[in-house]
Amino acid sequence: MSKLTPKQVNSIKRKLGILLCRQGEDFLKSAFHIKPVVFDSRDVMNFLRDITGLPAGTISLSDRKYYLTDWETFKQIIEVDWTESYKYCSDFFDCDNSSFLFASRMGMMFKLNSASVCYGMLNYSDKSFGHAFNLIITHNNIGGLEARIFEPMTDEWCLIEKEKPSMIGYKEYKILWIIMF
Numbered sequence: 001m002s003k004l005t006p007k008q009v010n011s012i013k014r015k016l017g018i019l020l021c022r023q024g025e026d027f028l029k030s031a032f033h034i035k036p037v038v039f040d041s042r043d044v045m046n047f048l049r050d051i052t053g054l055p056a057g058t059i060s061l062s063d064r065k066y067y068l069t070d071w072e073t074f075k076q077i078i079e080v081d082w083t084e085s086y087k088y089c090s091d092f093f094d095c096d097n098s099s100f101l102f103a104s105r106m107g108m109m110f111k112l113n114s115a116s117v118c119y120g121m122l123n124y125s126d127k128s129f130g131h132a133f134n135l136i137i138t139h140n141n142i143g144g145l146e147a148r149i150f151e152p153m154t155d156e157w158c159l160i161e162k163e164k165p166s167m168i169g170y171k172e173y174k175i176l177w178i179i180m181f
Helices: 006-030 041-052 071-080 095-110
Strands: 037-040 059-061 065-068 115-124 127-139 145-151 156-159 166-168 171-180
Touching: 006 095, 037 041, 041 059, 041 065, 041 127, 041 145, 041 171, 065 127, 071 127, 071 145, 095 115, 095 127, 127 171, 145 166, 145 171, 156 166
Parallel strands: 059 171
Antiparallel strands: 037 065, 115 127, 115 171, 127 145, 145 156, 166 171
């Protein structure tokens, strides 16, 4: 019997890793029976402009249609998402990386393009600094839209209310720019 070379072992690891990742995603997808409600980009843009007060030039919508679910379903998805489990690493896996990962995973795995990435300011303890985070749009039972700030590194969130500060604990999240893709 011949011994496997390190190159052969690495090849097996890569193939098995890909297989496990894809199978795991398939298991997660099949555990949810999401029936999204479709909204036109004009409706989403008008909603975002109204709720945030941002001008249209600071809101980028890449798609013509947006596929939304209700907040209760989105909370269940957040429970199985593991973005917050990645170790923070300045410049390589920090706030922008986790925000884009979360939004991309929602589209890729659950066919929901309703988790956007926001760049803005995080204010707390008399300090202010740039930060990236997510904004999740959901539909409610009466056909309207709701938006929440979501912190993908901690799974914390807050409802966005027009003309009120968006607070998660003692931290204020101020949106300066939104991209939905």
